[in-house]
Each structure stands twice: as structure tokens, then as C-alpha cells.
Amino acid sequence: MTKKSILVTFALGMATVFIADSPVNSAQESHVGNLAGNAGSGKQLYRRFCIGCHGPQGDGNGENAQWIDPKPRDFTAATFKCRSTPTGTLPTDEDLDHAVQRGFVTTNMPSWNPLTPQQRADLVAFIKTFSPRWGTEKPGTPINIPSEIPVNIDSILHGRELFQKMECWKCHGPEGHGDGPSASTLTDSKDNPIRPYNFSTGSRFKCGETNQDLYRIFMTGLDGTPMPSFADVIKPNDAWDLVHFLRTLQTLRTPESTVWKKYATEHARDIKPIGPNAGGQ
Numbered sequence: 001m002t003k004k005s006i007l008v009t010f011a012l013g014m015a016t017v018f019i020a021d022s023p024v025n026s027a028q029e030s031h032v033g034n035l036a037g038n039a040g041s042g043k044q045l046y047r048r049f050c051i052g053c054h055g056p057q058g059d060g061n062g063e064n065a066q067w068i069d070p071k072p073r074d075f076t077a078a079t080f081k082c083r084s085t086p087t088g089t090l091p092t093d094e095d096l097d098h099a100v101q102r103g104f105v106t107t108n109m110p111s112w113n114p115l116t117p118q119q120r121a122d123l124v125a126f127i128k129t130f131s132p133r134w135g136t137e138k139p140g141t142p143i144n145i146p147s148e149i150p151v152n153i154d155s156i157l158h159g160r161e162l163f164q165k166m167e168c169w170k171c172h173g174p175e176g177h178g179d180g181p182s183a184s185t186l187t188d189s190k191d192n193p194i195r196p197y198n199f200s201t202g203s204r205f206k207c208g209e210t211n212q213d214l215y216r217i218f219m220t221g222l223d224g225t226p227m228p229s230f231a232d233v234i235k236p237n238d239a240w241d242l243v244h245f246l247r248t249l250q251t252l253r254t255p256e257s258t259v260w261k262k263y264a265t266e267h268a269r270d271i272k273p274i275g276p277n278a279g280g281q
């Protein structure tokens, strides 16, 4: 081998190592509102704020990950829980930005609201460099959410029937306490045990807190978890009925819980229990 060809071989070797070691598609961008995010700037921020949990390779194996449950997200799979897009599709840049801004209640994922919108957009651009899916697939089209129907007892009772019929109770429990018959058997896509949401724990969900967020949660599903999408089996107006019923499972005072409590006091004997042998109304 001549000196020159050794040098070329060496240089090619380095290039291969460099490509294998660096995130795919390093020119990734993001668009959040009218901000354009830059992956290069995002990388610096990631190293400072995110690497300890999500890891240098973005695979969720940061040095703190061993202490954390649920585990930090593995960005190489590009499977995300909080999406406006149908199950199985990539989220929009805005979805990722909202998740980073909001943080994940009841987990170690903090809210990154103190960062500027530009910094978050840069981080979103950088996160997308960890999976080749962003180079070959487009984000899904956000689901359409029709305007909310009025809250009344018919809507809540119908929502209650759906909670029974769609078997939400099997995981979430008849009273929504996260203790249904299947609850203790569930695992996520990484084979880690996962618990269904307990509706009595608070006002916030991982993917938001409004009635619209609630609608979006069960119509898109939380990908990577046993929480499925019901978009193919629940019609839009029926979905609002279910939202109204779910609000009565929380301990908050909501318009829904006020209507429900009044009805439940006056019609205690008419209310059938939810569960294996019940009609749900």
C-alpha cells in the first residue's frame, strides 16, 4: 500500500466512524409557530439540560435513567405519547414543543417552560436527528376535534355507557382509580411495567389538562403504551360524551361533576355499577 492510499483508507475509516457516531440527518429543522429551530443550537442545549436522562445517543439511557421510572423517552424509536396526530404516525413539531414545555406530570420529565420558545424549537430540531424516521416520513395530519357539545346529564350518562362498553374500566377500574382487572399485567413497548392513569390523582394528564386535551388523548392513544387509540370505534360527538363522563371521575369541582352529583343523589337506585356484569348506566 502506498503512503497515499493508507491515508485515504484512514480518512474513510474516520468518516465511517464519524457517521456511525453522529445522529442521522444532522441538518434536521423544526417549525414551531413562526420560529425555525436549528439542530446545531439544540445540540448544545441538549448536552446541558437533557443528556443526563435521555442519553448521549438519545436512546433514553442517560446516566440518571437507572433511577427513573417511567424511563426517559428513547428518541431513536420516534414513538411519542402526546400527539395531535393519529396512532402510529410521527407527531408534529408543535406536539413535541408542547410536551417539552409542559413536562410530564407524575414523572421525572420536568417542564421546560423557563427556556425560551426559540431554545425549545432548537431542542425539537435536535431530538429529531436521533431517528431516521424523520428523514423518510412526514408527521401525521392532526385529528379534527369538533366543537364541544353542551354538558348535561344525558351526555354524561352516555359517556358512562361508553366507558363500560369500550372497556376502559378493565384497565382504569370501575371508578377510574387505575385498578381494573388488567391493570397489574400491563407493560409498555420496552417491556417495562406501566400503570393505567388514576383519575382521582389530580387535574392534569401527561398530555394536557383541558377537555380538548382529554378528547385528543383517547382519540390518538399514547403510542408505546397499552393505552390505545379509539378513533376507529368512537364517533366525534360520542367522544365528547366520554370526555364529560371522565371529568366526573376526578376529585375536582367541574361543571360535569356538579351535574353528576346532583343526578347521583336523586337517582342513586337507577345507577348500575360499572364492571364485568354491568350495563354501565
Ligand code: HEC
Pocket (backbone or CB within 6 Å): 045, 046, 049, 050, 051, 052, 053, 054, 064, 068, 069, 070, 071, 072, 073, 079, 080, 081, 082, 083, 096, 099, 100, 104, 107, 108, 109, 110, 112, 123, 124, 127, 206
Ligand atoms: C430528569 C430526567 C429528564 C430530563 C433532564 C429530561 N427528560 Fe425528557 N423525559 C423524561 C422522562 C422520564 C420521560 C418519559 C415520561 C413518560 O413516558 O411518561 C421524558 C419524555 C420526554 C419526551 C417525550 C414526549 C412524548 O410525547 O412522548 C420528550 C420530547 C422529552 N422528554 C424531551 C426532553 C428534553 C428536550 C429535555 C431537555 C430540555 C428533557 N426531555 C429532559 C425525563 C427527563
Ligand code: HEC
Pocket (backbone or CB within 6 Å): 081, 162, 163, 166, 167, 168, 169, 170, 171, 172, 182, 186, 194, 195, 196, 197, 204, 205, 206, 207, 208, 214, 217, 218, 222, 225, 226, 227, 228, 230, 242, 246
Ligand atoms: C389496555 C388497557 C387500557 C385501556 C383499555 C384503556 N386505557 Fe387509558 N391508559 C392506559 C395506560 C397504561 C395509561 C397510562 C399511560 C402512561 O402513563 O404513559 C392510560 C392513560 C389514560 C389517560 C391519561 C393520559 C395522560 O395524558 O396522562 C386517559 C385520559 C385515558 N387513559 C383514558 C382512557 C379511556 C377513556 C379509555 C376507554 C375508551 C381507556 N383509557 C382505555 C391503559 C388503558
